[in-house]
Amino acid sequence: MYRKKGGIFPTLLRYAPLTLTTLAALVPKELEAEIEIVDEGVCVLDENIEADLIGISAITGTAVRAYALANHFRKRGATVVLGGVHPTLMPQEAMHHADAVITGLAYETWPQLLRDFKNGELKKLYTQPENINLSNLPIPRRDLLKRFSYISYGAVQATFGCPYKCDFCAVTATSKNYLHRPITDVINEIEALGSHLIIFVDPSPIEDKKYIKELWRAMIPLKKIWSGLATVKIADDEELMDLAVKSGCKGLLIGFETVSNEGTQIINKSFNNVSNYKEIVKKLHDRGITINGTFMFGMDHDDKDSFKRTVDFVNEVKIDLPRYSIYTPFPGTPLFKRLEKEGRILTKNWTLYDAQHVVYKPLKMTSEELREGQLWAWKQTYSIKSIIHRILGSGVPPYVPLITNIGYRYYAKKLKDFPISKMEEIQFKWNPNHDSDEYILKEEIA
Ligand code: SF4
Structure with missing residues (x-):
């Protein structure tokens, strides 16, 4: 997640994100999953989206919105996984808002998490070991992005x-x-x-x-x-x-x-x-x-x-x-x-x-x-x-x-x-302890 609705820059000045396309490429073939990528930097998220599992990658500046979205989707019955820089820095905090948290690069742990989910054995925390083998990584699924939304692909x-x-x-x-x-x-x-x-x-x-x-x-x-x-x-x-x-x-x-x-x-x-x-x-x-x-x-x-x-x-x-x-x-x-x-x-x-x-x-x-x-x-x-x-x-x-x-x-x-x-909806219900379900989308508060 980057800033909702593109932050200050118009969307056409962004380059295509690598994290989401890489995670999509790592989804094991045998799961036959239907995958959709939503990049809030360039498009508006459908908050009524139906999914079995939703993965949200957040940096620190978007963590509060990520928590609000996680709470929203969990209430609707989806399993939510949080990962990215902020959950890696603060896994205990992120765990309050997700069914599972994934820390680090996730090249091996993300496929493992998805298999565990399929088998009904999802764990709360997945930590990627540091001595990771970076050979033969799958090519990121750039085909799942809207090509003309970015200045570079x-x-x-x-x-x-x-x-x-x-x-x-x-x-x-x-x-x-x-x-x-x-x-x-x-x-x-x-x-x-x-x-x-x-x-x-x-x-x-x-x-x-x-x-x-x-x-x-x-x-x-x-x-x-x-x-x-x-x-x-x-x-x-x-x-x-x-x-x-x-x-x-x-x-x-x-x-x-x-x-x-x-x-x-x-x-x-x-x-x-x-x-x-x-x-x-x-x-x-x-x-x-x-x-x-x-x-x-x-x-x-x-x-x-x-x-x-x-x-x-x-x-x-x-x-x-x-x-x-x-x-x-x-x-x-x-x-x-x-x-x-x-x-x-x-x-x-x-x-x-x-x-x-x-x-x-x-x-x-x-x-x-x-x-x-x-x-x-x-x-x-x-x-x-x-x-x-x-x-x-x-x-x-x-x-x-x-x-x-x-x-x-x-x-x-x-x-x-x-x-x-730009920050109204997330400051509205601020909770300094990061340990409860107080992060609520503005639409839901209204
Ligand atoms: S630690 Fe490395 S990546 Fe970070 S600011 Fe310093 S030189 Fe740059």
């Missing part, structure tokens, strides 16, 4: 997890191992896709250099174009950057996080050396790679001047597509544990854990100043003047950055209206 994942331990990151809180699929499997999947544009969703793909260089070499003959994520470490290796370009890389999302080295220490991401940022951006721009640079506000070193310092930096180095989020303590992360110990968690309303709302007490400013500062940074960065300055000055062909900047200008304008108008 070609999401692919080659590596899983991350070897680093940034304190705010849910990736390492949900998976301890850094794993990769066999290269031939990934290449076969890309070849079968029928999409020229590939989106790699790997959170941290370049940490095993030998593997990723081999994968990118194998991609060269496919003549695809792709975008994905990387750490700043990509710029340490000229050969790696050159292979990225040869394999079709046009854009990278890079987590710069902060323009202060004190900040990178605080968040345990000290391999991000701020003094090198300018050179990193230049090396990638020189190769024609656009940069989607992400920054956070609200770390313990951040004060009221941090917003301007970050916006100035983004303009100076000409980041093609900057994004600003609030430093958010997702449950299960080291950051959450620290802030809870310090008595600084303000709410456990998971709906507000979307990296756009302040859910803890910042150290050097008020919560309101943090939220206002973040909105100000978005507004400044997506002013026409800033867009033109960054796009024309980067040296990268301006067409795609121009379109994406216009998209983010729209996002920046809508951001301040997001909380009330």
Whole structure:
């Protein structure tokens, strides 16, 4: 589940989700199940849908709606399974709202759960062992999606997890191992896709250099174009950057996080050396790679001047597509544990854990100043003047950055209206303990 009815962005700016199509592909053939995928990011869920078993995958920001839907469907007689990032972080909480909870990647446990369900032997909790074999995974059932609902159909994942331990990151809180699929499997999947544009969703793909260089070499003959994520470490290796370009890389999302080295220490991401940022951006721009640079506000070193310092930096180095989020303590992360110990968690309303709302007490400013500062940074960065300055000055062909900047200008304008108008139905019946059946769809309350 992502935001109901598409969140801020119009649905046409989304790429096809990989989780739901992968789960569909893992349904054992012998069960002869009829499968329907409902992606709330792009369509409206029929709350009267009839099903024997409903699986809901939720991130923290959608957990409360997932619980409300789970309660709704269970009352109607369906068996409900909850999985995804939030149930993996908080399985005990999720179990209050589901017949079964599945944690981790679910490649082996989801088929097992379905067989148990068929045999009337459903267990309450299924935990995927970490040492999972990622060979010969079934091809995701993209045929079950509405093809023209998405900007791209070609999401692919080659590596899983991350070897680093940034304190705010849910990736390492949900998976301890850094794993990769066999290269031939990934290449076969890309070849079968029928999409020229590939989106790699790997959170941290370049940490095993030998593997990723081999994968990118194998991609060269496919003549695809792709975008994905990387750490700043990509710029340490000229050969790696050159292979990225040869394999079709046009854009990278890079987590710069902060323009202060004190900040990178605080968040345990000290391999991000701020003094090198300018050179990193230049090396990638020189190769024609656009940069989607992400920054956070609200770390313990951040004060009221941090917003301007970050916006100035983004303009100076000409980041093609900057994004600003609030430093958010997702449950299960080291950051959450620290802030809870310090008595600084303000709410456990998971709906507000979307990296756009302040859910803890910042150290050097008020919560309101943090939220206002973040909105100000978005507004400044997506002013026409800033867009033109960054796009024309980067040296990268301006067409795609121009379109994406216009998209983010729209996002920046809508951001301040997001909380009330979009979250009404889930804040209506808020229960801070997460342990009862208080999550009710607004339609049912009425
Ligand atoms: S490098 Fe990225 S994926 Fe890895 S722990 Fe840090 S934020 Fe998470």
